[in-house]
Amino acid sequence: MFRRILATLLVVAVAAVLALVAWPELLGLQRAPFLALAVSFRGGAVVAAVVLAVLLTAVGLVLHGPQRLLGALALVLLAFAVAVSGVQLTRGVGAPDVPVAQRYDVTVLSWNTLGDSVPAQVIARAARENRATVVALPETTEDRARQVARLLGDDGADYRVFSSSQQEGIPARSTSLLVSTSLGEYRRVTGIGDTHDVPSLVVDAAAGQNAPRIVAVHTLAPYALDPVGWRADLAWAAARCSERNVLMAGDFNATLDHFAGLGTPEDQRSSGPGRSGGQLRACRDGALATGNAAVGTWPTSMPGLIGTPIDHVLATPNWRFTGFRVLSDEDAAGSDHRPVLARLRPAG
DSSP states (O other), X not given: OHHHHHHHHHHHHHHHHHHHHHOGGGXXXXXXXXXXXXXXXXXXXXXXXXXXXXXXHHHHHHOSTTHHHHHHHHHHHHHHHHHHHHHHHHHOSOOOOOOOOOTTOXXXXXXXOTTTXXXXXXXXXXXXXXXXXXXXXXXXXXXXXXXXXXXXXXTTOOEEEEXXXXXXXXXXXXXXXXXXXXXXXXXXXXXXXXXXXXXXXXXEEOTXXXXXXXXXXXXXXXXXXXXXXXXXXXHHHHHGGGSSSEEEEEEOSOOHHHHTTSBOHHHHXXXXXXXXXXXXXXXXXXXXXXXXXXXXXXXXXXXXXXXXXXXXXXXXXXXXXXXXXXXXGGTTSSOSSXXXXXXXXXXX
């Protein structure tokens, strides 16, 4: 009798923990220590749960004593895998078609280049082939960004280069941004703070121009025992989306789960499993809008559906995403991140 009670308690405890991993937003724990990391790899969690369920079932067939306990645990794991798979399917496992750009479209390319590990020629080729008008480059130095701009300039495309570094000599603590002159004149915005340890950039169009504020984001990763800095970085990014006309791109070190609770009150009221976390303040996630939000961007050593989608392009509602793609054909370029591409069109 006592062993049966212990077995029941074990099954209930495992089910409770897996329920929290499947939907930590239910209790507002999506940015809590440990859970922030556990919820990051939903695709990998599905694979691990299925493999473990199969192993427990196989052991149960050999060892008849704990057969019921192992069977119950296997069922819990399979239920978890089904629930998380449902979330992934809701977010979208890939709709990579990006339509041809029209006259007023803006194309955003974002790529964490792992501290200048990606050659300038490769970045320029990706920007050129996809006709990028905005190129956000976390972990890219100003020198490398200017090399990219010169290569693009050789093809007749003119870009303004912005860059920020929080520690000279360490490329990973730099962030650069290329903005096509076709969008007009831009200037860097100062006096609004920054993300911790790894910098972000904000640029505004010159006065009188009806062009968007552009934000290149790089946040800390939630590796610390209590990731206070990471949470502050996400809050900083969300605050940049309080304007009416914003494009934001970069390495957020956060999935849609981590975004939950940082959107508008309307977004929070309508959120649920799979759709929660689609916004940072007024900015909406392009991958979720186009059915690509379950495709992982990091690391390149894992297939897209097992990795974690932490690189994003977001925009305020005056922009409509017409296409989004995770560029998996650049896995051998030198970075551990996949670049992401979004095409946007003015709404209305």
